[in-house]
Amino acid sequence: MEISNDTQALVSARRERSLTTIVRDRLEQMILQGELGAGTRLNEQALSKVLGVSRGPIREAARLLEREGLVASVANQGAFVRQLSIEEALELYDLRAAIAGYACAQLAERASAVEKREMREMVEEMDRCITAEEEARYFELNLVFHDRIAELSGGKRTLELYTSLGKEVRLLRRRVLRGTESMRFSNEEHKQIVGAIQDGDAAAARKAAEQHHINGKRRWLDTL
Amino acid sequence: MEISNDTQALVSARRERSLTTIVRDRLEQMILQGELGAGTRLNEQALSKVLGVSRGPIREAARLLEREGLVASVANQGAFVRQLSIEEALELYDLRAAIAGYACAQLAERASAVEKREMREMVEEMDRCITAEEEARYFELNLVFHDRIAELSGGKRTLELYTSLGKEVRLLRRRVLRGTESMRFSNEEHKQIVGAIQDGDAAAARKAAEQHHINGKRRWLDTL
DNA sequence: AGAGTGAAAACTGTTGACAATTTGAAAACG
DNA sequence: CGTTTTCAAATTGTCAACAGTTTTCACTCT
Known part of the structure; x- marks a missing residue:
């Protein structure tokens, strides 16, 4: 399971780096490695389960990625991995x-x-x-x-x-x-x-x- | 009071634009007009009271402004209006x-x-x-x-x-x-x-x- | 008086719950 | 049989409370 691994990282790095930035880096990695393909929705619940954190940090991380151009948000539909023409x-x-x-x-x-x-x-x-x-x-x-x-x-x-x-x-x-x-x-x-x-x-x-x-x-x- | 005004905007624009983006624009305005001077901390509690929303949207808005270069965040200290040399x-x-x-x-x-x-x-x-x-x-x-x-x-x-x-x-x-x-x-x-x-x-x-x-x-x- | 100490206050970080919206599928209708 | 309607499940948006950290300030000891 991924959870234990991430939770471990969480504990060791806690209060030094916020969960938000940890999640941000993880998501970025997942996107750039194609683990999350273009157009995929970043399902907050699913990600919070997989990464072992609540939805708050995930939402914040998505906002960071949004400005970075890696995801695009739609109101009431969430964040999607950006599709580049x-x-x-x-x-x-x-x-x-x-x-x-x-x-x-x-x-x-x-x-x-x-x-x-x-x-x-x-x-x-x-x-x-x-x-x-x-x-x-x-x-x-x-x-x-x-x-x-x-x-x-x-x-x-x-x-x-x-x-x-x-x-x-x-x-x-x-x-x-x-x-x-x-x-x-x-x-x-x-x-x-x-x-x-x-x-x-x-x-x-x-x-x-x-x-x-x-x-x-x-x-x-x-x-x- | 500012609250009623913002709350009005909130109600009318609700579910079209998220509170996060509304707060984002408002904060951006406050920063660019010097209402929030360089180096000021974005006090989440105070802002949530003034703008009439909870801290969640304010935190997300701050993340957006962070990537835009208008604020800089420090772990466990919050977001500050960026000071430009x-x-x-x-x-x-x-x-x-x-x-x-x-x-x-x-x-x-x-x-x-x-x-x-x-x-x-x-x-x-x-x-x-x-x-x-x-x-x-x-x-x-x-x-x-x-x-x-x-x-x-x-x-x-x-x-x-x-x-x-x-x-x-x-x-x-x-x-x-x-x-x-x-x-x-x-x-x-x-x-x-x-x-x-x-x-x-x-x-x-x-x-x-x-x-x-x-x-x-x-x-x-x-x-x- | 001044440096150090420690508790309280203020604040950020995180969470789980609730509200509102979208989505998808079953049921009703033409 | 295809279209529309309705309703429930899934999902995002928002909030308020709790946990942990930083800051403040009174107090002590030298």
């Missing part, structure tokens, strides 16, 4: 591109030597993954790489928006594993981004980051 | 600039003839406000103009983000009335934006919109 997904890619561009431009002006080094090393590590054909690990590092850029750019809201849009788009995109070639192209673009940041060339960094995300959009679109 | 405000201006740039670029490619005409007329109307020295009205039209652009760009999330960032920045900015000269400069920039959209020149529209927001940031910064 392709058009909406494309829009999200564009918005993410714009924000990533800004983040990289900022980073080009702000980044310290150690930060630059960190990013260089991440790209090199991804290169190793390509030659070793470790696609899953490349995928993971790629996510970390981009989130880290948003984080290092210094803006809290920038990071929030970037990761939030990333989660949102994952509603539709079932983990696109790309094949060696595609990874190689992708990482070449990473190198351009990191290179521009290293040179302190904000305009170039911005352009490279935007183009990278736009290319990502195209790659994703091609898989449909 | 100048650095954060500058970041918000930049993000908004990036999104506005994207929206205008989209609009340059998508806008219909009537939409172009609508925007031209808004700018002309603002011009009239300047010569008539109706600053308040100009201020109002300016807000509508930008929100309308975001709306016409077609992306739902784009509009959401743009308006959300706008509200967030208002936490700090007490309505900057700018004087005739400043309005004139501002509206000249509007003309550039509209012109580029009219020409279908996405790159120019984007650049003009971004620059306009960056200039807005500078104007705001100068008033400190």
Whole structure:
């Protein structure tokens, strides 16, 4: 049973993190992993039984997810896992591109030597993954790489928006594993981004980051 | 007493809009109008008495505002009206600039003839406000103009983000009335934006919109 | 007088119960 | 046989009470 497991987590983490945030993370996980498919209603009773908490925290968690774009609420009908159209997904890619561009431009002006080094090393590590054909690990590092850029750019809201849009788009995109070639192209673009940041060339960094995300959009679109 | 008023709204709108969203809008209003100053705790008991609802809807509304960036929650201490630092405000201006740039670029490619005409007329109307020295009205039209652009760009999330960032920045900015000269400069920039959209020149529209927001940031910064 | 202590007050976190609404299926009707 | 009506079950919306935490403030001890 899931209950005991969650209840345990509940007890240990109690009064540090509220049940609401715990439920929020759990629901987010369930949604992003497809456990709760698009369009599914978040049945409060059922969830409260499964997660071992009352309906209050679940409702609050749903509100949090609503603003994050992962669920949509209808009055008197509850919250549903959001259904993303392709058009909406494309829009999200564009918005993410714009924000990533800004983040990289900022980073080009702000980044310290150690930060630059960190990013260089991440790209090199991804290169190793390509030659070793470790696609899953490349995928993971790629996510970390981009989130880290948003984080290092210094803006809290920038990071929030970037990761939030990333989660949102994952509603539709079932983990696109790309094949060696595609990874190689992708990482070449990473190198351009990191290179521009290293040179302190904000305009170039911005352009490279935007183009990278736009290319990502195209790659994703091609898989449909 | 406020209670009767709110209770009335409650009864009339009941089961159409949930109490949560009503409370949300009311709280948002109170925050943006400075009725609840930055750093104030949203006392659930007090608010439930004033608004005439129980604490549940208030908690949920607070969660909505949390994701919108208007309040920040601390475990076991509740929700506080967010305190925006100048650095954060500058970041918000930049993000908004990036999104506005994207929206205008989209609009340059998508806008219909009537939409172009609508925007031209808004700018002309603002011009009239300047010569008539109706600053308040100009201020109002300016807000509508930008929100309308975001709306016409077609992306739902784009509009959401743009308006959300706008509200967030208002936490700090007490309505900057700018004087005739400043309005004139501002509206000249509007003309550039509209012109580029009219020409279908996405790159120019984007650049003009971004620059306009960056200039807005500078104007705001100068008033400190 | 000032720092520490401890209980009481105020508040948030959570719950279970009740009210209102929607949904789905059986029954009534054409 | 298909359509409408009605009613019960399921579900969301709201509330008030209880549990746990933080804050306040009077009191003690040095």
